[in-house]
Amino acid sequence: MTDSTTVSASVRGARADAIAKKIADDIVLGRFLPGARLDEMSLAAMFNVSRTPIREALKQLDLQGLVVCRPNRGAVVAEMTPAQLNQMFEAIGELEATCARHAAIRMPAEGRARLSELHAQSRAAMRAGDFELYDKLNQELHHVIIEGCGNPVLIDMTFSLRHRISPYRRSQFRNLERLSASFEEHAVIVEALLAHDVTTCYREMRAHLLSARSAAARMSPAWDEAPRP
Secondary structure (H helix, E strand, O other): OOHHHHHHHHHHHHHHHHHHHHHHHHHHOOOOOOOOEEOHHHHHHHHOOOHHHHHHHHHHHHHHOOEEEEOOOEEEEOOOOHHHHHHHHHHHHHHHHHHHHHHHHHOOHHHHHHHHHHHHHHHHHHHHOOHHHHHHHHHHHHHHHHHOOOOHHHHHHHHHHHHHHHHHHHHHHHOHHHHHHHHHHHHHHHHHHHOOOHHHHHHHHHHHHHHHHHHHHHHOHHHOOOOOO
16 A cells, blocks of 8 residues: 555544544434434535445444444434433443543553643643543543553443444533633542542542433433432
């Protein structure tokens, strides 16, 4: 494969990723309702692209469970019940809390340095009210903690569920007050992890994910039938 071909493929992949993220946001925020047909030609016109990146984006969303791609019949927005959302957040809270507990002991020095760096960068993003940058740094910070647990099986399980639920977690940051709250929750987790405090790491990471669930529920109509904490 030539360098130009590699670059072209990379650009196409980035375009599909961006489109998938935007469609995911629209689904989570209720702009595309459950059961709605996602027509490739209409979406291509909306994003001013060919159908190829649209098709790739829809495949990504299918893997996340946000879209159902039906052979020869196109894609539709998947049904997601409040109970399913609550169950996914409960599960990811337990998984990430366990990762944080192990990372407090096992994370190597370079991981701890990166964690501190990301936390400092997220402070600037939070103060600037930069939703997109904070979301990116938030994902990286959580990834460092997950990988720091040192258990490949636990890492795979956590990343798999995190990928499915990430659009709903992302929606919480559209509330600027949540940026500040998230940063403060991270501060407690990072401090505990750097101090090798396994008990606080587990407790605060679990509480952090429950807070994320509550914040996301206030932003997404998918939770309209669920009891609000």
